[in-house]
Amino acid sequence: MAKLIDGRALAEKMYQDLTQEVRLLGARGVIAKLGIILVGDHRASLLYIKQKQEAAQKYGIGITLNHFDEKITETELIANLEKIQTKSNYSGLIIQLPLPAHLSTDRALDALRPSLDVDCLTSANLGKLLVNTPYFWPPTVAGIMTILSSLKIKLKGARVAVVGTGRLIGKPLVVALMNAEATVFACNDQTSDLKAHCLAADIIISAAGVPNLIRGEMVKNGAIVIDAGTTIVHNKIQGDVDFDLVSAKAKFLTPTPGGVGPLTVAHLLRNTVLAAKILYP
Template identity: 35%
Template sequence: MSARILDGKAIAARIRARLAERVATLSFRPGLRVVRVGEDPASGVYVRNKDKAATAAGFDSATIHLPAETSEAELLATIARLNADPAVDGILVQLPLPPQIRTEAAIAAVDPAKDVDGFHPLNAGRLAAGQPGLVPCTPRGVMHILAESGVALRGARAVVLGRSQIVGRPMAQLLLGADCTVTIAHSRTKDLAAECRRAEVLVAAVGRPGMVRGDWIAPGAVVIDVGINRLPDGRLVGDVAFAEAAAVAGAITPVPGGVGPMTIACLLENTLDAALARRGAG
């Protein structure tokens, strides 16, 4: 293995420590509310980790857990109450939602000023326009990893593999804002492997275990693996065939321990940013 390992777990710990120091100086506790509907097992683990990290950093964090049969109207009413609550600075609606609830309706119902997931159309538009706003947590975390690892982005050829609203598209916007030359690749891209080999910075976010092989990687490239996939034997793996890629890449994030911890750290960053902005204390 020749690639430098980019330790997202350590970077996330430093961010959470900095946030805790900042929160300790405030006259209030930033309020975060997570709304979970149903019993999705992965969501349960993730929400518990969010609550634990938020509480440890001094945030006022709580989860509102609604039954799986909750109607869309009931969920929207819950969100409206949180929008109106002055003690709540950040609202996160945990995905996936049950089939009777439209995801886009839930996202659009959140006050954009409290949208700490960064998914509201207004915040997505601000990002696309290069204006300040709340940015989706995972792409923000990737940018932290790149910055704190000393990766030079200005003028770099970046390829984002995946075009989701949650990761791929906002990731491309952030890299573009950092003066990269950005390509978004996806399942319909012709000769996907060749497109990836053009990248000096490759961000893989497709949700397919081991899809990106070692011969897709340019020698010395920086590889950011956003994928978190659980195999039948219980192992967690990314979208990149790690051992193959690490033999070629210059730097790579592991799974687990790479991008995943950054998502929660950046959720807390967004919550603090929202709290300061709402109170005019930024």
Template identity: 40%
Template sequence: MTATVIYGKDLAAELRNEMKEEVTRLKENGITPGLTVILIGEDPASLSYVRGKQKASEKVGMESDLIELPESTSQAELLSLISELNNDDKVNGILVQLPLPDHIEEQEIIEAIEPSKDVDGFHPVSVGRLMTGQDTFFPCTPYGIMVMLEKAKIDVAGKHVVVIGRSNLVGKPVGQLLLNENATVTYCHSKTRELVYHTKQADIVIVAAGKAGLITDEHIKEEAVVIDVGVNRVDGKLTGDVDFDSVKQKASYITPVPKGVGPMTITMLLYNTIKAAKKTHGLI
């Protein structure tokens, strides 16, 4: 048996075409969704990410603004800028590219963004609503994973899901989203003993540990669903946390790296920004 490969790249293209049509309809009614991304410093990876976000935003017809600030930007200056954007009606979504320089307190910046413009889904208000099953902006990577499972017609209700990783960006929120959909969720992490014991019991394994080749075919049971969120560079090539070649021989579904979960992250950012614009104008 060879697993069905879930290509997030293809699904992302399909969803973005739908979003482009929706943005066109909104524009006809005088509404143009707008996203502003703030980038501090000149980290090449961060710059690549934000350029990708900007390009994707423009392709679906949204307003896209990238504000690039020097590494020396102070906490007070950044907070002042966020305050201005919070009060700018043309800006529906605000995204501060992480990580931030060491002299800037990341959590304070996240909490400064108006929750109605928190399209990253990181504000404590958004997190609280997620935890309590309310409508909110879901973090983009976890949300993308949920959409991929749904589109592949993988019903998570009653399934045992093992999430490897407990970050605030992916591990914790994806587990909560799955719990909200009636999955049984086990979290594993760097301190977990006998990882294989846990993963072998899983119907669905979501790997977001940041360790190349962590999961092999020995870690999963026959016909498990394996979602690889890891992005690692090995010998100049991008690779995930899953040994794709061995695991695909045993799994029922698997996502590749690249072209798997990654493209869905930006797609759900666009979705959240359009949703924010519609909320602002009372359309939802």
């Protein structure tokens, strides 16, 4: 039976250090502030924003939601982004994804200034991650690396299957693992024989957003399984992993919720504080 990885406990350890950094900034009259851009009323986005708001307010970090109608044009959105970045005093700014289909995610993200991009999703910041000189780590990627570090996993030479190669998690995670000299199998919806790739892996990290995609017969005994995929099913968050079947095979397993998610929020707020320290040295 797998040992569960408690993401909430790991996040709480981070917040202990973060609280001290917030106090030190406050002593200089600096408040770390996060701005969130939301377009429309995507149900999962509203849930994730609530989690960020609750954590920010608890630990003394300012947070403001900028909510736009789902029918906003791309030109209007980018103009508003420029206005917000010029006139606000945010230390970090994120665009809550997904955007409505008529808006270009790439163009919207690249309208953010890299110094404010605490989600690390602009082309500039992803490029810096590629060459291993990032301003910020993408929060979910950083959360996953925190989990692996807590388990004292040596990534050099480890075989890691990353399932899902989206811009938010999968692609930057593959880069981060390659920078750590792991052997990475990058699997997407066109990958043939996903089961074989997963069975060959010492570590499986799924970020596909497909419930029960990772099943027991896809996991070798003693593997580490990290579930970073999330889907809202009947108003509840569900991961990519068939929890009951995989827990009988894996050595370590993250639950959903309570695994990667709390660390994603913690690293987002840590990036916001780091950005404030850079902005006000």
